[in-house]
Amino acid sequence: MNRRNQILAILLAVQIVVTAIALVLPAQASNRTLKPLMTQVTAADVTALTIQERPDRRVHIAKQGDAWVLPDVEDFPVNATKVTELLDKLAGIQVGQPVATTATSHARLQVSEENFARRVDLTTKAGDRTLFLGSARGGSSHVRLGGSDDVFLTPKLATYDVPSDLGSWINTTYFTVTESAVGQVALANISGTLQFQRNVSDVWEFKGLAAGERFNPSRLETILSRVSSLYMVRPLGKTPKPAYGFDRPTATLTLTLKSDLSSLAPLVLQIGAKQESDSAYVVKASNSPWYVLVNSFIVEDIVNAKREDFVEPEPTITPPPTLTPPPTPTP
16 A cells, blocks of 8 residues: 555544544433423322323323222223333423424324324323324334423333223123133023033034934034134223113123032123213123123124024035946846
8 A cells, every 4th residue: 555545544544533533422412401391200209190192092001009090980890010111201201302392383292182093191100291202203202291391202112002991991891711621601692592512422413403414513613713812902891881782781601610610600791781982781690790881793703693603504414326226128
């Protein structure tokens, strides 16, 4: 390498170092100027929170002892781990310089009182706090603390981290049963009562087959498969209400366990009125204190079941044709 090339290489190295310093120093300075969005508030200080996406889509969660519950649903339990994770994220938001400082920018960035992606109201030991989470930019979201016009970008929180539906905060499994443990099934609805039981070979039989009929178990197997792990849309509470329709249930499914488990009480699922607004039925299980909503498509096989859904004609056996022997040739 001649001297001229050496000088060019040295100059290039110096330029790279200067550029790196120019990039690193502002970032370090910016990190030194970061501050908590909510001062004097930690996750442990929060005793309640309300998350709203729109007026008809909100969830209110409160602390009860060491647990988190839904006060609006007679204290239905909430997944405490999910609540703690969200509160840690909210309390841990650090911000630098605001990206907007006037109220006129709030609607555009979706952090206004009327236009927001999420509104989170916190009840804390240091007083109430409100956060507005707005539109995203790159990997960050706009956020504003209620009472301030300043809007910041935070990479620590996105709208999907703050779900506004009950199903995201609870265990939605409502009822479970092991299919193979069920020995008898009674299904009652407007069409009557249908009864099924396993025989000594552990094969399902339909009680009351008429001559010329054969049992088709596919519909029963579908019903048992769906209720073996029954998921709710959301809980309604422990208190029965006339609107739930349990004065005259739409359908009742009674599952009696096999003889070796006969000391256990039968499991009963009662299906009440259909709630058209949710496209779901109210359901109550005998082993749960809660009334819940279950999607229509899961229980409509029980509600609409008819005798003819479980039987089919015996196959007709056509006898083989009688063969006529060929004529004996005349000598």
